[in-house]
Amino acid sequence: MERFTKVKELLASVEADAEKFYNSGNNAAGTRLRKAMQDLKVLAQDIRTEVTEKKNSAK
Template sequence: MEKFDQLVKLIEETKSDADKFYNSDVQAAGTRVRGKMQEIKKLAQDIRVEVQDIKNSKK
């Protein structure tokens, strides 16, 4: 559950930059959003693997 909480925190941290990019047309914020989205993607994949491992260990 710790990784899931990290994912939620990372998404919340990205929200302000996403708002700046989409609503205020701040190009630098778009670059930051892309970087954070890459981190989110990696963390989400780690969570998927962890969930699958836990699921398989209970069989």
């Protein structure tokens, strides 16, 4: 559950950069957004792995 909380926090923290990039065309915000999306991808994969392990150990 800790990783899921990190995903929510990261998404909330990058929301302003997404708005700056898409609405104002701020390229630096776009770079920060891309980095945050990569971090989200890694966290999501970690969560997927954790869920799979937990499911398999319960059998």
